[in-house]
Amino acid sequence: MANQSTNIYAVQAREILDSRGNPTIETTVVLESGYYGIASIPSGASVGKYEAVELRDNDPKRYRGMGVLKAVNNVNSIFGPKIRGKDALKQEEIDATLIALDGTPNKSNLGANSILSVSIASAIASANASRMMVYRYLNQIFSAICPTVIKRIPVPIFNIINGGKHGAGNLNFQEFQIIPASGKQYHDALMMGVDIYHALGKLLEYRGAVHSVGDEGGYAPNLFTNVEALELLLEASRTLGYRFGTDVFFGLDVASSYFKTDKGYLIKDRAIPYSPSEFIEYFHVLNTKYRLLLLEDAFSEDDWASWQALTQELGKDSLIIGDDLLVTNPQKLQKAISEKACSAILLKPNQIGTLSEFFQVVKLARENRFQTVVSHRSGETVDSFEADLAVAIQSDYVKFGAPARGERVAKYNRLLQIEAEISINK
């Protein structure tokens, strides 16, 4: 009889490239049965101060210091030998071993990138050995701590104008998003995102605004103000006859830590910086005009009082999402719950570093009625694991960038596969 063992036989990591042409880590975990899993890890540009640490070589002779050979070596010579022979089905045990070997609260010793690559590759190997779709296997693990039935595909958030650290240095806000109405089937929502994306491209061309794309596949145009970008989203949606506020909604990832000055929040829409209360008023006006369904990182990661005030002021109308504020971290999330600092959490596996810890954060969010957004990073690979992960936990939303560029489309396409699969099994 063929070997059915789910014990780990070999672990091997290597350096590959991400969508920005920077090195990142990819790891293969092989089981004794021969089943295997491969995972590659994305990388952020607007990285929260409190995220788990991504280990880079800082060797100026290779890839401008961005190499990840230390992380690769940690997998090959530290994690590999220690988890060899362990049962990959025991995800918590594998993750606990990785966490203990690192020994720091923020994974700064051996690197969250190396740790997460092993955690995910091991889960994928287990799913394959169990002859299950990855999303179903992950759902089984998650359901053991937080029972969840797979019924639907999360609503996609499309980032179609890229500013901030992802754009051409022109706009302050990082992401100008469109969100199809939640009642739509996923494939229709995707088509709407694509149609508006292309309509926007035409509009920008017509106006002579440069429309090269930014890191997440959205256009990176030259505009006078941030509000002008919202005006363009409106125009593009209307050209196609979509009713804004009914068929399609708008959202912003403000990523405000990057334009916060000592004197307040400084954006190109006004010569003098906004005080926190003025900035809340500014968003209030934007919401009246553009119906902001989502507002992410409107204040900086340490400005908790302003987050609280914003949630009180706008929380009924808009989802107030914490990304840099919460960094997928249970302590930060607990603080936000207690202080009513926001109403939703952005979930990025590489901000925390293992699948088991990720699931615990989702559980905490769910128990406290926080909405969830599973998110890619601005530096991505074609790995579509996050699509499976989002379905497994039945996230409310996914944020995978524009519906263009291979590394973004890989995830949207994976959701199409899962949608088709789920509908057959209904």
Ligand code: PGA
């Ligand atoms: P990042 O951007 O991957 O560069 O952090 C994504 C986001 O801020 O949501």
Ligand code: ZN
């Ligand atoms: Zn963000």
